[in-house]
Amino acid sequence: MIKFSLEMLWSERRKVYGLCTSMVMTLSICLLFLQFLMNPNLTQKITSIDIFQFSETFCISLFGLFILAVCVSLICYSCNYYMKLHAREIGMVKMAGFSQGKIVLYQLIQMITIMVVSVIITFCLSLVTTPIFLTIVYRYCHIHQNVFYFNTRLFSMIGILVVCILIILIGMQ
Template sequence: MFNPFLAKKVSYSDIKTFGEPYCIMLMGLFILMVCVSLICYSCNYYMKLHAREIGMLKMAGFNQGKVILYQLVQMIMIMVVSVIITCCLSLVTTPIFLTVVYRYCHIHQSVFYFNTRLFSMIGILVVCILIVLIGMQVNYINNNSLSSLIKDKYITTQKEDHRVFIIPDYIYILGYFLGLYAMYVGEELDAGFAIASCIGAISAYGLFYYFIPHTLNEMVDSLNLKGEDTIVLGDLALFMQQSKLLIVFIMLAVILIPTFIFSSLHMKMLHIALHIGAILINFVLCLSVVSRFDIDALEKKEHFKNLCKMGLTNKEVKKISYKEGNGFYFVLWIFAGIYILSIACTFLIRASIDLGLVGIVLLEFIVPYGMAEFIVYLKKRGQNYELHGN
């Protein structure tokens, strides 16, 4: 095969032509990873919601294979309906997105373009996702006894630290600020800048999985807190550990997307695609956070009932639930906000980008996460009626 890039000296225009579509492909891959994580969260929520049903099937004499097949048929039906809805929506959304891209790039082509190879790729993707879901089902059934499935009660505790080599918590703080430092001392304002600042995203994993839960637990042990605050900090520490993967995705989105948007002004196609990708990625991440709170509400259903049995009123339990959600978003706004504002300031000072562009990028993050926080608030308010349930 003849490769034009190997037959001549590579120029900047060649790199631009080669890099632009591949950057768009990488962005699509990142969206796909986030979507798969959302599907896994939904599958986990679905299995916990039907735990009693699984237990009854095992009591009726169904072996593990039949139980998995029973659930798999249900999930296949859900996936088929989801794919049909997605394809129908794409008939509307694809022309809209192409209209925005073509007008921005001054391209005169038909917006009604659909790649038939896409449907075969969707079929392969669905099969791969089903394999992952089967693995999750097997793991869930093997790790839960029959009695725990029948009781339909969830005991959630913080995971013990079984690391052979324990990294001090302050290392994660240093890594977080090292990523900020790399922004201001680095000479490049493109991919190298993003890779250097991704140190902060990696450190965010340790912050939310180790540093913050450990700090909250130390506050509970050392400070003379009220009983309500003790419960809130304990619940928040547990939720932080359970949401570590989402935090990494969010931090990667906060670091990579603004960086590539600000550094791709000379590539119109990539620039507008990144804006559209930012909206889609943040939308999916926000759905993932909302799903994580749904799972948390299911896992802590018995926990809230026990608080009511101990004498707490419905209003007091509701207040505890609200404080947990507000505490998570407060920490998220701080750690993610520092990075995105630092990236914006760096490009404003060193690259003299337009202030309006910075405002648009900030809105692409603030609006979806603000809406997600409001949705979580509404869901928590609606769950209060179940606190005194049987």
């Protein structure tokens, strides 16, 4: 099943490029906006007083979470659209006698492969985009810190985000 799924993914690789590009850009945006939540130079502790007064630090964190929610929904929509485009493949798999569980597994293997490739490309791209982004933000905020800030918590948050997206995709199937 895994071999067949990967062979079909490879044969349809031109269609995968668009989805992979969309996911890389969306994950890159998620990674950049996670800086507002994880970078100690950009964040401040939010207290209950900040929440009740709707302070600036609370608004920035809320804006970051909103952008993350939009990015997650965009990735889920893109993946769902990609899966709907492949009705011909699903028809072939059904005609071959696979059960509904195996069809979901077939699609899941393809989505995991695409996600892993997208995450690897995003991490490589973040080595360039994060310092550029932090340079702009630090200059605007008059912060004099190192722009080469790579927190492992950021990358673990992206990993958690990807796992949540996969769970949502399984539920959608």
